[in-house]
Each structure stands twice: as C-alpha cells, then as structure tokens.
Amino acid sequence: MALSWEALDGFVIGPYRIRVQEEGPAATAGQHYLAFYLEREGMRSDRPILRGLYAMPRPRPIPGWFDGFFRYPLAFQGEVIELDDAQLRTFFRAVGRLIPPGGWLALAYETFGESQAIHQETEQALRLGVPPILTPLGMCLFYARCAFPIRDWSIAEGWREGPRKLQGFKPREETHYWRRADELWEEIRTFLRRTEGATRLEFLHARRRVEELLSLWTSPDES
Template sequence: MAPINFPQRDESADDRNVTKLPPRPSSLEGRTLGDYTISVKDEKPLRRIGWTGFRLFLQRPDSRHCTGPVIEGIHSSGGKGVKPWLDIEYREDVDFSEGEATREGISLRRLGLDADLFGTLERLIPPGGHIMVSYETDGAIHRETLRLLDAGVPPAATPMGFLLFRSGFTLVKNWYLAEGGHEGPRKLWGEKAPDTEWEATFRQRTERQVREFLARTTGHGSAELDEEARIRAEAILAFSGRGNP
C-alpha cells in the first residue's frame, strides 16, 4: 500500500480562476500529474441545461496519449439550490499501448498519482457540491471497494472512498438509486461541506463510522484488504487530529 498523505491545496492564481469563473472540465487542460499532462476531450453540452459530458486523458512527455480515458462522465454547473457536481467513472490503470505487440501502461495508484488526480477534479466543485463515482467498473479499485462495502467497511475507508475523503469530500456515502428497472451503477457519493460548521459535522460522522469499524474484532475475508482498510481508517482519524498519528 502506497504511503498516505493528504495533499495541500495550492492557492495559486491559476486555482483561483477555476473558482471565480464558471467551472468547466476544460479548465483542467494542461494540468500535470507527475510526468503526465491532463488532456480534456469530447467536452460537449448534454440535453439537460448545465450538464456537460467530458473525458480526461493523460499525455506522456513523448506526446503519446493513453488509449482510453482515466475519467469519463458528467459535470453539472448546478442550478437553483444545487451546487455544481460530478458524476464519473474512474480507471486507475492507464494504457499507452499502440498495438497488441507492445503493451505499455501505468497504475495511478502504484505511482501515487490517484490522489493528485482527484485533488485536481476537486477544483471543479465548490463548497456544498458533491462528486459521484461508480465502483462497478471492472478495475481492482472497484472490486476492492465493492468487496469492502459488502463487508460493512465505512465508505471513506474503502480505496475509492478514501480518495474522495483525501480530496476534501469529508462525508462519503454508499449511494444506489433504483429507477424502476433502469438502475444505474452503484456509486460512492462524496459531499464537500458548505461551511466550517458542516465540515465539523461531516468529519464527526465519518470519525464515528471509522471508530466503530476499528473497534471490530472480526475480519472481512481478506487479511490484506482488511489491514489496508484499517490503515485508511486510522489515517482519517489522524488527519482529524483525534487519532494516533
């Protein structure tokens, strides 16, 4: 498991522009993740007012783009009583292959770039907004998240939920909406607190969940996943200043 850190927001002039101007995925064009550069493609308005479809790709220093998007989904600019939000699918394994003969790829998790990516996405969401991420895509992070949720691990202590928590979405919920036979994929829903009072409330709720989890004595079928979930839970408490550092 990669070392855990909570990235600090860089309040540069570039960042301030993202919050002052109407937030759009295209504002992330050219931002860097380690040695890679974000490329925003297929940004287009959807049928609902304020909804924008988009896909994020990564570009290597040699200008080669990955073959599929690392992020794909919808950005909403919000509306009356609703702050901007994201509804996305995430792929942590990035393929740069040009053909079947040579396979080239990276894992954002192994490189520690996954937290940077979600920290970049967070710039699009103001206080009071939210992000939804499907965990039913066929990737290791999705399978691990689903398995731990089914075992009763708090959403914020799952691999996907912890990415959201680290990015400033301090209340993470397991969300599933049955739509009369047209059910969408199950998702984690991360809430960004609208103010400091709600931030304290969100953190208290999350802390209560992870403390109850840490107090359990039974495992969840996989010693490795269980141990990593406990490490994440302890990191959440340490971040809040109430747990063991």
C-alpha cells in the same frame, strides 16, 4: 470557488498532464460529458482515466457535480502504467476543484463488464461493512475533498441513477464540515473496534487507510 473544466486541461501531475475532452453536451442545459486523459511526452493514454457527466455550478439550491467512472490503472500504447500515491492524490485533488461547496462527486463501482481491482475491492469491502471512506474509491473521494459525507448507492432508486456508486459531498460551510467529520471519525472508531485482530485482507487494507487519513487530514481552509 470551483474551477471550470477547461481550467484543468494541461494541469501537471509529475510527468503527466491532464487532458480534458468534451464528448458532447447532455440533454439538460449546463451539463456536459467529459473524458479525462493523461498525457506523457506528447502521448495520450489509450483510454480516459475518468469519464462522466459534469453539471456546471449554478445558483442555489443547485450545486455543481460530476458523476463518473474511474478506470485505473491505465495504459499508453498497451503499456500498463500505475500512478504513485502522490500522483493519484494530486489527480483527484485537481478533479475535486471542479466541485463547489455543497456539490458532489460520484465514482461508480458497478462497471458493466469493465470491472477492475479497484472496483471489485470497493464493492467487497462495502459488503463487509467497511466505512465507505476506507474503500479504494472512497479514498479517491477523500483526496478530492468530497467525503463529507459519502453515500453508498448500493441500491439505485430508479433507472436514472445508473450503476451502483459512491457519492461524496463537499461541505457547504465549515460548521457542516466539522459536524460531518466528527460523525465520520465515530464511524471509523466503531469499525476499528469491530475488526480488532481481524485477518481478512479487506479489513487489513481498510485499517491501514486510517493511518493515511490521519496523515493527510486537513481543516477545510487548508483544502
């Protein structure tokens, strides 16, 4: 069962709290523009760490979804702050709880002037044929349990889709999860064979993320 976005307001991540701000309803009923800030010692991050359009879950066949832009690292009164690995995983685990089975979470890597290292590395890795889940933003989707499968919108199918992005789906049922997981691991094994001995940084980083996937992998009833 997905949580409401209001339920995430105040969620604790180490020394931080998530603060969710509604920036207004969209033209379509049930959709809202949301901004996620982090708060530390009563001080809010200068800009949202995540911002986008959220569609509340509705009866089949319309799932809930969030189409957003992740800005990282973030700053508090100009001081740049980076979350540690556990805090980053906890943040996206919380965001993923907004998405019901069958829904999706999308993170843009085309930023129209706000490009950061996480977006640049994701785009470059995709250009080199790295599986989406092994990119920086793809791992964020995995933390959110929205990676089965991940679709790369490298060519938008019309202006309404917005910037290029990775769109990760949350499996609707366990059998779907295991089928997609098998397909994903076959894609990863093919990539590992193809890049054996490679020295390019994007490939080395992606290969290290395979180790992280193995250490964090859980079955759907443990997510």
